[in-house]
Amino acid sequence: MRLFKHPLFLSILILVGLYVLFAHILNPPLPKSLLIQYMTICAVAILLVVTFDDKSAARFFAPIVALLGAPRLKFWRFLSFVGVVVGTGYLTYGFVKPVITSPLELRTVHPAPPSTLRVYGNSYNLLTLQNPYRELGDTSDEYAEIVAQGAELYYKNCIFCHGDMLDGTGHFADTFTPRPINFQDVGMIAQLQESFLFWRITTGGPGLPREGTPWASAMPVWSEILTEDEVWKIISFLYDYTGYEPRSWELEETTGEAPVADEQTAAIDALDADAVDAIYMKRCAQCHGEDGDGLGVAAEFMYPAPRDFTLGLFKYKTTDADSEFPSDADLHATIKNGLTGTAMPAWGDILSDAEIDALIEKIKEFGYWDGESPEDLGLNPIELGRPPAVTPELLARGREQFVKACVQCHGEEGRGNITSGKRLADDSETRIWPRNLTQPETWRVTMDAEDVFQRLSTGIPGTPMPEHATTMAIEDRWAIANYVMTLRENSVPLSEGESVIKAVRINGDLPMGYDDPLWDQAPAMTFNMAPNVIKEPRLFTSLNDMVTVRALYNGDDIVIRVDVDDRTYSVPGAELERQYALDDVTATRDAIAVQIPAALSGTNEKPYFRLGDSRNPVNLWYWAAPSVEPELAETAVIYDATGADNPMVARADSADLSAHGEWNNGRWSVVYRRALVTNAPEDLAFQEGVYTPIAFANWDGLAGEEGLRQSFTAWYWLLLEPDENPTRDWGFAIGAALLAGLLFIVLAMLARERVKQQKNV
Ligand code: HEC
Ligand code: HEC
Ligand code: HEC
Numbered sequence: 001m002r003l004f005k006h007p008l009f010l011s012i013l014i015l016v017g018l019y020v021l022f023a024h025i026l027n028p029p030l031p032k033s034l035l036i037q038y039m040t041i042c043a044v045a046i047l048l049v050v051t052f053d054d055k056s057a058a059r060f061f062a063p064i065v066a067l068l069g070a071p072r073l074k075f076w077r078f079l080s081f082v083g084v085v086v087g088t089g090y091l092t093y094g095f096v097k098p099v100i101t102s103p104l105e106l107r108t109v110h111p112a113p114p115s116t117l118r119v120y121g122n123s124y125n126l127l128t129l130q131n132p133y134r135e136l137g138d139t140s141d142e143y144a145e146i147v148a149q150g151a152e153l154y155y156k157n158c159i160f161c162h163g164d165m166l167d168g169t170g171h172f173a174d175t176f177t178p179r180p181i182n183f184q185d186v187g188m189i190a191q192l193q194e195s196f197l198f199w200r201i202t203t204g205g206p207g208l209p210r211e212g213t214p215w216a217s218a219m220p221v222w223s224e225i226l227t228e229d230e231v232w233k234i235i236s237f238l239y240d241y242t243g244y245e246p247r248s249w250e251l252e253e254t255t256g257e258a259p260v261a262d263e264q265t266a267a268i269d270a271l272d273a274d275a276v277d278a279i280y281m282k283r284c285a286q287c288h289g290e291d292g293d294g295l296g297v298a299a300e301f302m303y304p305a306p307r308d309f310t311l312g313l314f315k316y317k318t319t320d321a322d323s324e325f326p327s328d329a330d331l332h333a334t335i336k337n338g339l340t341g342t343a344m345p346a347w348g349d350i351l352s353d354a355e356i357d358a359l360i361e362k363i364k365e366f367g368y369w370d371g372e373s374p375e376d377l378g379l380n381p382i383e384l385g386r387p388p389a390v391t392p393e394l395l396a397r398g399r400e401q402f403v404k405a406c407v408q409c410h411g412e413e414g415r416g417n418i419t420s421g422k423r424l425a426d427d428s429e430t431r432i433w434p435r436n437l438t439q440p441e442t443w444r445v446t447m448d449a450e451d452v453f454q455r456l457s458t459g460i461p462g463t464p465m466p467e468h469a470t471t472m473a474i475e476d477r478w479a480i481a482n483y484v485m486t487l488r489e490n491s492v493p494l495s496e497g498e499s500v501i502k503a504v505r506i507n508g509d510l511p512m513g514y515d516d517p518l519w520d521q522a523p524a525m526t527f528n529m530a531p532n533v534i535k536e537p538r539l540f541t542s543l544n545d546m547v548t549v550r551a552l553y554n555g556d557d558i559v560i561r562v563d564v565d566d567r568t569y570s571v572p573g574a575e576l577e578r579q580y581a582l583d584d585v586t587a588t589r590d591a592i593a594v595q596i597p598a599a600l601s602g603t604n605e606k607p608y609f610r611l612g613d614s615r616n617p618v619n620l621w622y623w624a625a626p627s628v629e630p631e632l633a634e635t636a637v638i639y640d641a642t643g644a645d646n647p648m649v650a651r652a653d654s655a656d657l658s659a660h661g662e663w664n665n666g667r668w669s670v671v672y673r674r675a676l677v678t679n680a681p682e683d684l685a686f687q688e689g690v691y692t693p694i695a696f697a698n699w700d701g702l703a704g705e706e707g708l709r710q711s712f713t714a715w716y717w718l719l720l721e722p723d724e725n726p727t728r729d730w731g732f733a734i735g736a737a738l739l740a741g742l743l744f745i746v747l748a749m750l751a752r753e754r755v756k757q758q759k760n761v
Contacts, residue, residue: 006063011047015043019039067751081744088740092736117198117202126193128195131235159298160533163180164343175528176217186244202223215608216606287306287343289308305428311427312366315460315463316339317330318454320383323377325369332353334445335351339445384450388475401479405468414438414490415436415565418434423580436666437487439488491565501523501525510557511671515669518552529545529547530711532712534610539710544698577701585702585704588699588705590625590701591624593697594694595641598684613642621674622637623659624699644708692717695715697710
């Protein structure tokens with residue numbers, strides 16, 4: 001116990017305690033430099049206190065002097081010596097080796113609203129503003145009608161991001177950071193006044209104050225698109241659908257707990273026809289239509305379109321090619337898991353298995369095959385045979401068969417670029433594009449080789465994808481299925497959760513072409529793109545949904561390679577372009593752009609992620625494919641943009657930028673090159689070790705996309721990684737270790753003298 005009272009021990013204890021407090025308990029945590037400062041001040045203060053007079057100082061240092069000087073502690077002294085030398089070297093190395101962390105991006109989800117809001121040419125006091133439809137009373141028929149109109153507006157405008165279950169998982173939700181809000185979350189709209197929602201919906205992302213990171217939010221400015229009445233109708237719908245009560249100024253005590261929807265509890269108790277109808281009308285009819293004809297209010301903006309159940313035709317089934325219908329288990333799986341890459345959501349979290357089964361009976365009624373047993377219908381599962389072992393020979397055979405049976409539609413490398421010259425259409429005469437087999441993220445239901453086997457055996461009914469069960473040996477089908485699973489090696493999977501593109505430093509010349517082996521040194525990142533559903537003129541569907549990026553630099557220039565999987569080569573007038581052109585669309589030139597800020601803000605503030613804003617301009621490196629008719633060469637232009645409402649300005653001289661693109665087997669690869677530092681004051685100067693915001697855009701010429709009709713990404717980071725310099729880092733570390741060792745020896749010699757003196761006294 002004497003030990004605990006010793007000042008040296010106590011001091012160490014206090015310092016450790018303070019460190020834990022500063023580094024681990026304080027929130028937000030102190031930045032590293034401040035932490036070092038705090039700890040130094042505390043250590044000095046403690047030293048001052050314990051060494052205030054000679055006596056206490058002597059007591060404080062006694063154990064140290066003993067350790068350094070006492071002959072009997074020789075072993076411990078040696079151990080401490082090694083500890084000090086190695087420890088100092090290690091710490092110094094950690095200190096000098098450059099570590100780069102991406103800038104902290106804090107965001108307030110519900111920032112304070114302004115007290116007055118100016119929209120629609122009016123000024124609203126948000127403290128008193130009320131939803132005008134509340135006067136109708138929640139239970140009136142008039143109010144129900146308002147909610148129904150709100151639902152329609154919601155399904156036409158909001159589901160792409162907030163999802164048709166209002167849970168923030170819309171089809172394009174993954175593209176955006178921050179993600180769209182989940183209205184079902186008890187912490188969200190249940191805690192808000194309706195006037196708050198009115199503010200957020202009418203002014204969108206750009207209407208947020210700084211702490212809400214307005215530059216990053218994809219939430220559209222709906223006052224540009226919807227009327228005031230329409231916004232209130234949607235707000236009424238949001239509360240009605242989620243079952244929450246809006247928070248009002250009078251009723252501060254509202255808890256915001258989710259009330260149990262009566263309707264749904266009732267449905268689980270007794271799944272009678274009315275209850276099933278109610279679920280269908282609430283959950284499915286907006287897309288599949290009240291009569292199951294696929295003509296719901298939201299259907300218009302969807303590709304692929306929702307299924308018309310009256311045809312009794314289904315794409316994804318494990319029943320054999322002769323069976324007209326899928327099995328109940330197939331339908332159950334589709335409804336439960338949804339169809340990835342389409343608007344069809346996964347219902348597993350919302351609907352019980354019993355409810356899904358009841359809905360299946362309803363779907364059969366629409367298709368006039370209810371009441372018949374699987375035997376009567378002649379439904380048989382696909383024959384699987386014996387799945388073979390995966391060997392190089394099997395894959396080689398798979399490739400051979402793939403070339404014969406699949407390449408004509410799915411392309412040489414599987415990107416879905418039709419090589420047969422046929423304009424494929426589905427049963428409803430809508431143009432259809434074969435799946436990109438290198439991007440499994442976009443597959444609907446297919447997961448593994450067995451699924452591919454089933455898909456290619458029965459084909460995909462209603463589409464041109466044919467069955468192969470009658471035309472191809474079972475062994476060949478297995479060979480193809482396994483080969484198809486290797487096609488993903490031709491692409492870079494989505495970089496989920498990662499946001500930094502690391503540009504690698506090259507000593508010497510940078511690559512000019514996209515196929516230079518130097519590119520292997522650059523880590524590749526793949527990001528989602530979404531069509532511009534944000535601002536008029538809007539675009540709701542697009543065929544190109546991902547972009548893959550790599551970057552390299554040397555002492556002078558930076559090169560960025562951007563790959564976009566694009567099934568169609570839109571070089572107007574070229575033979576390939578004519579082959580696949582859409583009937584009612586005049587093709588434009590395919591184009592791809594890189595967006596960076598014109599200058600770094602020095603804070604976490606960035607320009608608005610779409611084309612910047614009036615205070616924070618951006619540079620666009622715009623590349624467009626050539627054209628045969630009219631005859632035009634490929635284009636590389638720098639545009640200066642200050643927001644979508646202002647025209648982009650092309651530089652009089654874009655010589656600082658060069659860009660060259662090549663289309664190969666369903667993919668554009670464009671290599672941009674610019675000097676790290678240019679003479680133009682509007683250009684950002686790239687610096688090593690500095691995080692630069694970067695975003696990408698794509699115009700698919702096939703669909704006639706131009707201007708704001710484009711697909712784009714959120715902001716990401718580009719980092720020019722400083723060259724590692726191990727000689728320097730280790731040099732510093734060894735130097736510091738030697739110094740510490742020397743100091744230790746000198747101190748030990750002094751301490752020995754002291755100990756000798758003490759003995760002599
Ligand atoms: C392009 C995608 C997109 C579309 C379309 C979209 N939103 Fe949003 N919305 C977002 C994102 C992202 C956020 C979260 C960032 C923010 O708060 O601005 C958000 C936030 C909101 C919020 C704020 C909620 C809160 O708790 O603060 C409301 C309300 C909202 N959206 C309503 C709507 C409505 C109503 C529509 C349709 C008329 C709609 N949104 C369409 C992307 C979208
Ligand atoms: C937001 C729109 C939307 C909603 C809501 C929706 N679906 Fe779908 N559904 C689709 C789309 C789009 C497709 C077609 C996808 C395709 O062709 O690949 C589809 C396809 C289907 C299919 C056909 C699968 C096949 O193999 O062909 C079934 C069955 C289905 N939906 C059931 C339902 C049920 C049941 C509900 C309600 C619980 C529902 N859907 C709600 C959009 C929706
Ligand atoms: C005549 C053209 C055509 C041929 C030949 C063809 N496909 Fe397809 N394939 C398509 C189309 C079109 C789609 C997309 C259907 C849709 O979007 O609903 C598709 C989709 C697919 C899918 C996606 C399934 C999912 O869950 O998303 C796979 C896997 C597939 N095909 C594999 C093959 C294989 C393997 C072959 C060769 C044996 C092949 N296809 C031959 C046209 C074709």
